[in-house]
Amino acid sequence: SQVTLEIPYEEYDRLIAKDGLAGSIxxxxxxxxxxxxDIEAMLDKNVRxxxxxxxxxxxLVKRLLRGYGQPIATxxxxxxxxFDASIKVEHNPEKAKQLLAASGYSPEKPVKFTIQTTKGFKPKDYEMIQAIVGMWRKVGIEATIEVYEIAKHYELRAADKLAPAAFYNWGNAIGxxxxxxxxAMYxxxxxxxxxxxxxxxxxxxxWGEKDEAKRIAGWKAVDKYVAEQAYVLPLMQYAQPIVHAKGVNVVQHVSGALLPALMTPA
Known part of the structure; x- marks a missing residue:
């Protein structure tokens, strides 16, 4: 094989240092x-x-993903x-403690719920949830991790039976x-x-707005409202690692699709 992709980031860094191999990320x-x-503790805006x-x-991006990818707010x-760059979500553990305290919770008396995640479906997915659970613990949230296969996630999501929190990798090739x-939010x-x-x-x-400018502005307003209400927790945009032989030129596509038609001899 002359081209491979979606490998762990540490393996990407290791392999592109070898003679005869190159990479693109x-x-x-x-x-x-x-x-x-919208069940149990997540009905409380302070908790969310x-x-x-x-x-x-x-x-998370720096330590677990070796700096590849970028944090997102929506x-x-x-x-x-x-995309609206003006929408910001602050990282503020002290304010998180205050919000939880207003609802009667603290590190000594935490709010409790389950978080579901895959393990090995995306790079460091399980480890990421472990790290997040650790961050939550410091402010007064005690989350129990439940591991499931991605097929189970789809089954539970379609039936509206996910846990109060559930990790997922969302792809949007058309943007x-x-x-x-x-x-995701309707x-x-x-x-x-x-x-x-x-x-x-x-x-x-x-859904039926025909004026494109109004439609996009409407979705930006929805994103802002979702961020204010904390109806979802966006984490990061992923980077896709591709390792290939130096004798092959590979053109990456933002959709994540590997396009053989664009590969040429170097």
């Missing part, structure tokens, strides 16, 4: 995220906001049509907001587990 349309289900604020996304990446925020969608009426009412008009 670019951010693609896949993101890592944690679904919040604290869970988001407690997570140091920069550290379900849109810079390449998506409705349109309907296929990121839209399907309650009636089989891909969503957040069912609050406020969000359904906000999204409903956008």
């Amino acid at each position: 670019k951010n693609v349309s896949d993101i890592g995220m944690i679904f919040f289900n 906001q604290a869970a988001v604020m407690a997570v140091d996304k920069e550290l 379900l849109e990446t810079p390449e998506y049509a409705a 349109d907001p309907t296929t990121s925020t839209g399907f 309650g009636p969608s089989p891909h969503s587990v957040w069912d609050s009426q406020d969000l359904i009412d906000m999204i409903n008009p956008l």
